[in-house]
Amino acid sequence: MKDFFRNNGALILVIAVLLAAITAVSSYVLQGVPNPLANVLGVITTPIRNGISSFAGWAEGIYNYSFQYDELQAENARLRKEIAELEAKAREGEADSKENERLRTLLGLRQKRREFDFESATVTARGSSNWASTLTLSKGAEQGVQAGNCVVDEAGNLVGIIEEAGANWSTMITITDATLEMGALIARTDSTAVLEGDFTLMAEGKLKLTYLPENTELITGDLVLTSSMGGNYPSGLVAGTIESIHTDASGMSRYAVIVPAADLDDLVQVFIIKAFDIVE
Amino acid sequence: MTRQDFILKWLFYALALLPVWWMDTFVLGRFPVLGVAPMLLPVAAVAVAVLEGALAGAGFGLAVGVLCDAVYFGGHGFLTLGLCLIGWGAGAAAQYVLSRNFGGCLLCAAAGLVLIDTVRVFTGLFTGLAPLPALLRVALPEVLWSLCFACLLYPWFTWVRRRIIHFLRL
Numbered sequence: 083m084k085d086f087f088r089n090n091g092a093l094i095l096v097i098a099v100l101l102a103a104i105t106a107v108s109s110y111v112l113q114g115v116p117n118p119l120a121n122v123l124g125v126i127t128t129p130i131r132n133g134i135s136s137f138a139g140w141a142e143g144i145y146n147y148s149f150q151y152d153e154l155q156a157e158n159a160r161l162r163k164e165i166a167e168l169e170a171k172a173r174e175g176e177a178d179s180k181e182n183e184r185l186r187t188l189l190g191l192r193q194k195r196r197e198f199d200f201e202s203a204t205v206t207a208r209g210s211s212n213w214a215s216t217l218t219l220s221k222g223a224e225q226g227v228q229a230g231n232c233v234v235d236e237a238g239n240l241v242g243i244i245e246e247a248g249a250n251w252s253t254m255i256t257i258t259d260a261t262l263e264m265g266a267l268i269a270r271t272d273s274t275a276v277l278e279g280d281f282t283l284m285a286e287g288k289l290k291l292t293y294l295p296e297n298t299e300l301i302t303g304d305l306v307l308t309s310s311m312g313g314n315y316p317s318g319l320v321a322g323t324i325e326s327i328h329t330d331a332s333g334m335s336r337y338a339v340i341v342p343a344a345d346l347d348d349l350v351q352v353f354i355i356k357a358f359d360i361v362e
Numbered sequence: 363m364t365r366q367d368f369i370l371k372w373l374f375y376a377l378a379l380l381p382v383w384w385m386d387t388f389v390l391g392r393f394p395v396l397g398v399a400p401m402l403l404p405v406a407a408v409a410v411a412v413l414e415g416a417l418a419g420a421g422f423g424l425a426v427g428v429l430c431d432a433v434y435f436g437g438h439g440f441l442t443l444g445l446c447l448i449g450w451g452a453g454a455a456a457q458y459v460l461s462r463n464f465g466g467c468l469l470c471a472a473a474g475l476v477l478i479d480t481v482r483v484f485t486g487l488f489t490g491l492a493p494l495p496a497l498l499r500v501a502l503p504e505v506l507w508s509l510c511f512a513c514l515l516y517p518w519f520t521w522v523r524r525r526i527i528h529f530l531r532l
Contacts, residue, residue, distance in 0.1 A: 094420040098427070098446035105431050105439030120432040127433065134388055209435055210391035212398045212500050213482060216435045245435070253435050260491055281492030285397050285500070 114229025116248045124248040131206035132220055139350055198316065199357040201225050205349050206251070215259040215284050215346075221354060222248045232308075232315050232355045239343035240308060240319040241352050256346050257321060258284045265311030266291060266321060271298045274309055277321055283339060287346060291324065291338040300327055306340055316358040367530045374529075375410060375422065378522040382406045382515065383429070396503035403430055404478060405512050407445050408452045408471040409519040412462055416453035423449020440481065448474035467516045468509065475505045
């Protein structure tokens with residue numbers, strides 16, 4: 083038996099145990115930072131992933147141009163109309179903002195302020211595990227990205243949170259990941275709740291809103307924003323809308339199912355919020 | 363086999379693993395079947411182990427495991443040890459108990475995938491990730507869908523092995 087093990091890789095098994103222990107300990111100690119080997123492999127594979135991602139984007143563009151030209155034209159016309167409407171609203175809003183500013187000065191209130199330090203990044207890979215919902219991004223610690231930074235899409239909708247920042251890459255968990263937990267605000271009722279990832283809903287690309295306010299009627303389509311609870315994440319980012327409201331198995335509390343506002347399946351470019359300054 | 367032959371042989375296997383990793387990372391995750399993406403790398407490790415025996419299986423499994431833990435999120439060393447053990451076990455089983463053919467590979471791959479997902483299910487239960495039925499709804503289709511790829515991966519690595527033998531005149 084001893085010879086069998088000696089001739090059949092006992093030494094390799096010992097090395098595997100040691101390597102696994104080192105990886106486990108370094109993951110525990112270096113919270114938010116990948117272990118050196120993962121970092122080096124990430125640095126090496128990032129250009130490859132960027133290349134593949136760019137090629138896929140190019141191929142998709144060609145496909146869209148060739149086979150969906152009419153649809154794209156119709157979408158373009160619709161978007162032009164929407165831009166014109168939004169520009170009109172923005173002009174009205176500008177006047178309201180100035181009035182608001184004057185009134186705040188009169189009342190001696192602090193000026194509202196929302197300043198974000200963004201870092202643009204592309205999605206270079208999607209997590210292939212069925213047990214977590216992750217994306218790999220093209221920016222990392224060299225660009226000032228840190229674990230805990232929020233990631234939004236071009237419309238400012240919350241996409242997820244950076245979990246690990248390598249040198250020139252980072253891994254984020256999306257808002258549907260089962261481990262996500264953050265404060266939320268229901269926009270219509272101005273009441274607080276908690277956004278929670280749920281393993282079952284993760285497969286459907288949805289998440290849960292728990293600790294719902296008891297005396298508030300919530301309706302389908304209510305907008306859910308991030309809250310500044312804890313101060314770790316910026317407030318006012320759109321997380322999604324309420325799809326349905328349920329009572330949990332114990333019958334004691336309610337929860338809502340949230341559909342994320344960001345289209346997590348087709349994300350190409352995202353923006354990492356490296357720092358923020360919000361005064362409300 | 364000379365030292366150079368040894369290095370070339372494993373270089374070929376490493377190159378053969380690249381398209382598998384590419385499919386796993388960039389393609390198959392985009393097209394889930396039964397709501398899940400397959401795990402190709404453990405099946406690849408088992409296929410090579412069945413073809414090459416316990417010692418080589420453990421070594422290749424270790425290398426694939428290190429790659430998985432480094433490239434994929436949330437491994438924490440589990441796959442380094444897991445794939446080394448699975449490679450070793452599959453190689454030993456094919457060498458001493460089963461035969462070195464597709465059937466042997468399929469049995470070993472099934473055992474390996476079940477082992478990986480059993481650990482994941484227990485970890486999920488222990489950490490309160492989800493109740494057992496929810497975890498099984500992911501684990502079972504994942505094992506079955508991944509096993510289907512043994513039909514492609516075993517012939518692929520068998521062909522690579524033949525090319526290696528031919529190229530190195532072993």
